[in-house]
Amino acid sequence: MFENLTDKFERAFKVLKGQGQITEINVAETLKEVRRALLDADVSFNTAKQFTNTVKEKALGRDVLNAVSPGQLMIKICHEELIELMGGNEVEISLKGAPAIVLMSGLQGSGKTTFTGKLGSYLQNKKGKKVLLVACDVYRPAAIDQLHVLGEQLSIEVYSNKEEKNPIAIAQAAIAHAKSNAFNVVLVDTAGRLAVDSQMMDEIAGLKQALQPSETLFVVDSMTGQDAVNTAKAFNDRINFDGVVLTKLDGDTRGGAALSIKSVVNKPIKFVGTGEKMDALDIFYPKRMADRILGMGDVVSLVERAQEQFNEEEARRLQKKIMKDQFDLNDFLAQLQQIKKMGNVKDLMGMIPGMGKAMKDVDIPDDAFKGIEAIILSMTPKERANPGLLNPSRKNRIAKGSGTNIQEINKLLKQFEDMRKMMKLMSNPRNMMGMMSKLKGMGGMPGM
Numbered sequence: 001m002f003e004n005l006t007d008k009f010e011r012a013f014k015v016l017k018g019q020g021q022i023t024e025i026n027v028a029e030t031l032k033e034v035r036r037a038l039l040d041a042d043v044s045f046n047t048a049k050q051f052t053n054t055v056k057e058k059a060l061g062r063d064v065l066n067a068v069s070p071g072q073l074m075i076k077i078c079h080e081e082l083i084e085l086m087g088g089n090e091v092e093i094s095l096k097g098a099p100a101i102v103l104m105s106g107l108q109g110s111g112k113t114t115f116t117g118k119l120g121s122y123l124q125n126k127k128g129k130k131v132l133l134v135a136c137d138v139y140r141p142a143a144i145d146q147l148h149v150l151g152e153q154l155s156i157e158v159y160s161n162k163e164e165k166n167p168i169a170i171a172q173a174a175i176a177h178a179k180s181n182a183f184n185v186v187l188v189d190t191a192g193r194l195a196v197d198s199q200m201m202d203e204i205a206g207l208k209q210a211l212q213p214s215e216t217l218f219v220v221d222s223m224t225g226q227d228a229v230n231t232a233k234a235f236n237d238r239i240n241f242d243g244v245v246l247t248k249l250d251g252d253t254r255g256g257a258a259l260s261i262k263s264v265v266n267k268p269i270k271f272v273g274t275g276e277k278m279d280a281l282d283i284f285y286p287k288r289m290a291d292r293i294l295g296m297g298d299v300v301s302l303v304e305r306a307q308e309q310f311n312e313e314e315a316r317r318l319q320k321k322i323m324k325d326q327f328d329l330n331d332f333l334a335q336l337q338q339i340k341k342m343g344n345v346k347d348l349m350g351m352i353p354g355m356g357k358a359m360k361d362v363d364i365p366d367d368a369f370k371g372i373e374a375i376i377l378s379m380t381p382k383e384r385a386n387p388g389l390l391n392p393s394r395k396n397r398i399a400k401g402s403g404t405n406i407q408e409i410n411k412l413l414k415q416f417e418d419m420r421k422m423m424k425l426m427s428n429p430r431n432m433m434g435m436m437s438k439l440k441g442m443g444g445m446p447g448m
Contacts, residue, residue, distance in 0.1 A: 027059050030074060042226045043259045047085070050263070055081050079290050085259055086286035091243060091268035095123075096214040099132070099178045100185045103211060105204045105235055106219035108192035111247035113143050115219050115273060116189040117150030118281040124156060129184040134174040135160035136167040136207070137191040147189055154278060157183075167191065167203060168210045175211070188213070196234045205239050215242050217270065220257065222246040228257040229264050236265045243270035246284070258289065327420050329384040333376045336369050374402035375412055387413055 031052040038048035058077050093102070102119070104112045116133055123129040133151050135158060137143035144160050151158035159174040171188050178186045190207060193200045208216055218241040220228040228246075235241060244261055249272045261269060269284040376384060378401035383389050390398070390413065395406050402409075 024060060027056055027074075031056055034078065038259065041259065042257070044226060044229060044264065047260045047263045051081055051085060075294060079294055082259070082290035082293060083286045085263060086289055087262045087268045087284075088286060090283055090285045091270055092283075093119075093217075093270055094215045094242065095127075095129070095185060099175070099183050100215070101175065101188065101211050101213040102185065103188045103204075103208055103213040103216045104190055104219055105216060105239060105241060106192055107195070107221075107231060108140075110192060110219045110221045111273060112192060112219045113137075113146050113150070113189050114276075115245055115247060115271070115281070116147065116187050117154060117156075118273065118278055119271070120151075120156045120185075120187055121154045121278045122281055123185055123187075124154070130182060131156050131185045131187060132174065132178045132181075132183040133158045134171055134186060134188045136170050136188055138165050138167055138170070139191050143189070143191075150278070168207055171207060171211055196231060201235075201238045204235075208239050217241060217243050217245050218267075219245045219247060220261075222249045222257045222272075226257075226260070229260045232261055232265050232267075236267060241267060243268050245269075245271045245273070247273035249274050325420070327423060329376050329379065329387055329416065330381075332416060332419075333373065333384070336372065371402070371404060371408065372412060375404055375409055378402040387416065 034055070035048050035052045038051060039045065043051075055074075055077050058081075059074060094100075095102075104116055106112050120131045120133050124131050133147055133156055135144040135147045141162065144162060148158050148160065150156075159170075159177055161170050161173065164170050164173075167190065174188070175186055177183075188207070188211065190204055191200065216239060218232055218235050220232055222228060232244060244265070244267055246258055246261075246269055249258070258269065258272075261267075269286075272282050272284050274280045274282060375398060378398045379390075383394065383398075390409075392406070395409050398409055399405050
């Protein structure tokens with residue numbers, strides 16, 4: 001996500017590296033690179049120009065403290081302005097009404113139906129709402145079927161009527177059904193076209209007028225770049241939506257739509273889709289996004305994802321096993337599966353400050369743990385609980401069962417053993433204090 005933009009910003013700030021002070025010349029040179037970076041990211045020319053003008057004005061009007069280099073000051077100002085450009089603060093979805101009605105709008109292929117399912121899952125699992133999904137795309141039976149498949153997968157009810165060709169009639173019947181069955185939220189999936197046309201605009205405007213939703217969201221494919229911004233403007237001019245949803249953000253390394261859309265339509269980005277899985281939906285936080293663009297990572301989001309998978313009782317159980325040196329391959333496998341639930345491994349690594357650049361050219365597939373899982377699952381329960389039982393004949397059997405070889409099995413066992421020793425060491429406060437004392441004692445050594 002935003003790899004190219006991050007790389008170009010870094011190059012731009014190198015102009016000020018080693019400079020003793022901020023001058024009009026070195027600021028102009030840096031901002032020329034920043035503007036180029038924004039334009040390459042498909043940010044609109046006017047937005048890029050306004051951004052760099054504001055940064056220049058603030059940079060030249062600010063004194064550089066002795067403790068802060070000109071490069072650091074420029075990064076700080078750009079960080080502040082990026083946050084402002086993307087909306088300043090996160091904006092929550094409005095769920096007023098009984099039931100609350102959320103209307104989806106956008107072009108065909110933007111990811112409306114998938115997002116409707118993701119939002120339903122988010123509201124049901126994280127907000128405790130009883131959600132009804134409504135299929136109002138009367139032109140594509142496949143869209144109705146897709147919503148039913150998602151609903152079944154997520155255990156969320158879907159309302160549809162393939163015989164009815166009036167989307168307003170379907171939506172109104174769905175709302176009546178929601179009221180009589182105590183649903184808190186109704187999510188209305190609508191039809192789109194391949195391009196903006198009057199028929200689609202009339203239909204979505206008619207739906208909004210008839211339903212009076214508490215929230216109208218514009219769903220757009222972020223990979224379409226500047227086209228996404230132009231489409232957002234056309235929709236906003238007609239239906240005056242409440243917020244933007246950027247889908248497929250994990251596939252967009254440029255980020256132009258995220259940076260331009262707020263300044264053009266003056267509506268907040270509320271959600272971002274970062275993958276195909278139904279839990280791959282995040283609230284849009286401008287500050288966290290600015291952190292990631294400038295290569296500062298996003299530790300808060302990483303911790304939040306970890307907390308979602310965290311089980312306090314399980315953690316206490318593991319802690320006891322580690323202290324007794326009983327942590328086994330069953331526990332290791334369970335931990336790997338929890339990490340997988342947190343999302344794409346490369347994306348998670350990119351959230352750690354300084355790791356984004358290191359991971360740039362590293363290809364980590366979604367099934368990165370597949371080989372490890374295959375090896376562990378090819379073992380018997382006894383072998384997982386006691387890896388010391390693994391003699392050459394057992395390893396041969398496991399290699400055949402997992403499609404790997406003995407070298408890979410030995411490598412995994414060594415890594416597991418090293419990790420187990422480290423965990424045992426760190427779980428004992430006395431050992432940790434001893435390590436700290438040793439490190440303190442080494443402080444006077446040359447090079448330390």
